[in-house]
Amino acid sequence: MEPLSSLLSSLQNQDPGKLEQEYNMVRSQTLALKKDLGLTTEAGALKENIRKNRYRDILPYDQSRVLLSLPTTDTDADYINASLVKGASAGNGYIASQGPLSSTVIDFWRMIWQYDVKVIVMACREMELGKRKCECYWAPLDQSTAFGPFTVQNQEETQPNDHVVVRRLTVTFQQTSRTVIQYQFLSWPDHDVPYEATGVVDLLDRARTSQGEHTSPMLIHCSAGCGRTGVICALDYIHSLLVTKQITSDFSIMSIVLGLRRQRPSAVQTKDQYRFIFTAAACMLERALQRAEPQLYCNVSELKKQEKKKNNKFASSTQRSSEQTDMNDTYAVVNKPKHPQPPADSAHSVALPRQSRSLPSTHHYDNDCVGPPAAPIYSTVKPRTGRHDTAALSDRSSVPDHTDYELLSAEHRLSTDDDYEDVSNSSTGIGFNCRIQKPRGPRDPPAEWSRLER
Numbered sequence: 001m002e003p004l005s006s007l008l009s010s011l012q013n014q015d016p017g018k019l020e021q022e023y024n025m026v027r028s029q030t031l032a033l034k035k036d037l038g039l040t041t042e043a044g045a046l047k048e049n050i051r052k053n054r055y056r057d058i059l060p061y062d063q064s065r066v067l068l069s070l071p072t073t074d075t076d077a078d079y080i081n082a083s084l085v086k087g088a089s090a091g092n093g094y095i096a097s098q099g100p101l102s103s104t105v106i107d108f109w110r111m112i113w114q115y116d117v118k119v120i121v122m123a124c125r126e127m128e129l130g131k132r133k134c135e136c137y138w139a140p141l142d143q144s145t146a147f148g149p150f151t152v153q154n155q156e157e158t159q160p161n162d163h164v165v166v167r168r169l170t171v172t173f174q175q176t177s178r179t180v181i182q183y184q185f186l187s188w189p190d191h192d193v194p195y196e197a198t199g200v201v202d203l204l205d206r207a208r209t210s211q212g213e214h215t216s217p218m219l220i221h222c223s224a225g226c227g228r229t230g231v232i233c234a235l236d237y238i239h240s241l242l243v244t245k246q247i248t249s250d251f252s253i254m255s256i257v258l259g260l261r262r263q264r265p266s267a268v269q270t271k272d273q274y275r276f277i278f279t280a281a282a283c284m285l286e287r288a289l290q291r292a293e294p295q296l297y298c299n300v301s302e303l304k305k306q307e308k309k310k311n312n313k314f315a316s317s318t319q320r321s322s323e324q325t326d327m328n329d330t331y332a333v334v335n336k337p338k339h340p341q342p343p344a345d346s347a348h349s350v351a352l353p354r355q356s357r358s359l360p361s362t363h364h365y366d367n368d369c370v371g372p373p374a375a376p377i378y379s380t381v382k383p384r385t386g387r388h389d390t391a392a393l394s395d396r397s398s399v400p401d402h403t404d405y406e407l408l409s410a411e412h413r414l415s416t417d418d419d420y421e422d423v424s425n426s427s428t429g430i431g432f433n434c435r436i437q438k439p440r441g442p443r444d445p446p447a448e449w450s451r452l453e454r
Contacts, residue, residue: 004285007247011282016275022254023274030261037262039063049079052107054098058224064263066095068107070114072149080107081225083264084217085233088240091215094233096264098225099124099134106148108137112180113150113173116216119207122184123220123228133190133223138169138182149173163187163199164206181210188228193272197280201287204236230260230267234277239284253277 033039043049044059053059059081060066066082081104082097095115099122100108112120124133137152139145144153156168167182185203188194211218218236222228234256241247257274260267268274 004242004247004289007251008282008285008289011278011285014275014278019275019278020271023271026254026257026261026268026274029258033258033262037063039262041265043079044081046079048077052079052101052104053081054101055224058098058226058265061263061265066097066111066115068110068114070110072106072110076107076110080104080111082111082221083225085260085263088237088246089244092240093217094236095217095219096225096229096233096260096267097219097221099221099223100137102135105135105137106150109147109150109152109171109173112219113171113178115219116178116214117180117219118214118216119211119218120180120182121203121207121218121220121232122182123188123222123232124190125184125186128190128223134221138167155179160206161199161202163194164203166206181207183207183210188222190223191227191270193231193276197276197283200232200235200280201284204232204239208236208239224266224269226264226266227269227273230257230264230269231273231277231280233260233264234268235280235284238277238281242285242288253281 039061040063041059041061043062043065044053050056060083064083064085066080066084068076068078068080080097082095085094085096087093095111095117097108097111111117122134126132126134126136137147139152139154141154141157144151146152151172153170153172154167155170158166160166163186165184165186167184169180169182171178171180183203183206185200187199194200207218220229220232234253237256237260238253241251257268257277268277
């Protein structure tokens with residue numbers, strides 16, 4: 001078994017060019033696998049089923065598609081655009097599904113009931129960029145909605161952070177009730193990736209906690225049930241490899257994605273999504289290393305040695321700093337802090353691979369697992385007087401908070417950055433970290449001062 005520290009290092013130092021080559025290999029090998037394994041999509045292409053597909057080019061393979069066997073009416077068919085995906089161990093699998101259409105919501109609940117699904121992960125919004133991506137298959141909070149023979153009651157709806165909505169649904173069929181927990185991720189644009197990986201890692205941690213020891217498959221869906229759905233399946237699969245100690249020297253994310261594509265067409269749909277798996281997997285591994293969970297490691301002693309070295313290095317640097325001469329009595333330091341700042345804790349730093357585009361860092365407190373997330377560092381900084389339109393600032397409370405995601409342009413990001421004081425670019429021209437220079441001595445007054453006015 002490969003030490004997690006080595007695996008983490010390899011994930012963090014992936015060459016973007018190599019990742020692009022790997023993804024191109026995934027696409028080419030997918031065509032070869034489809035031909036060699038004889039994968040077909042005949043059921044989804046039938047005339048009576050073609051309208052049950054959200055996208056005509058995303059049809060489940062006949063060899064792994066979900067077969068509906070729960071009868072609710074005499075006209076019920078066995079087809080739904082969903083695939084059974086194997087997990088890393090027995091009893092740990094997934095249902096990768098498209099978001100239900102208005103005409104397939106009842107079939108969607110038939111599938112949930114038939115497979116006794118306990119947890120649903122929804123990786124999309126109902127509406128995205130003005131297009132309907134998924135039909136609403138649940139009821140409003142504290143209300144009930146009937147979907148054919150199924151009655152769905154929304155018992156509780158919470159939003160632990162800006163990215164996730166959690167709903168506790170009670171489903172009743174033929175006087176029998178079950179509880180289903182739905183996690184909806186709000187910050188994942190279609191054909192794209194989230195700005196940071198920690199939100200997805202948090203989501204999966206919560207979903208696994210709700211799943212518990214249940215052996216029923218976890219239902220994962222987005223709009224088409226391939227791109228975002230495939231990424232979530234891959235990440236949860238990697239986590240299962242960790243907890244079951246199946247990480248070997250030949251560990252390969254490309255092999256995992258190819259395995260998913262044997263069961264669900266176009267799983268992990270874009271190059272950016274493929275790269276995001278490496279980023280999120282690195283974040284997941286780093287969290288595991290920070291928690292120091294013994295059951296996840298094959299080389300705990302090595303991790304303890306590394307931690308001891310870090311502590312020794314910190315102690316020596318502290319000693320050197322205490323031996324330095326105190327210069328505060330000579331000249332005033334402009335940016336001297338009021339209170340001594342504690343040293344940075346290297347155990348709480350997150351080092352992730354760089355994304356394909358430059359994005360602002362917003363994960364200062366993402367590793368804080370206890371209690372709600374801390375407020376952003378800049379939350380107490382007030383705008384500089386006279387720099388902004390006061391009317392616009394006073395109206396900020398009317399702006400909806402994360403009602404929909406938006407891909408911001410560089411110009412917009414720069415404008416929003418001005419909402420907070422930039423102490424490094426003072427209008428006086430004196431840098432924030434400048435010292436007051438010692439005078440070099442008296443100077444002769446300008447000649448104009450000595451002239452007599454007539």
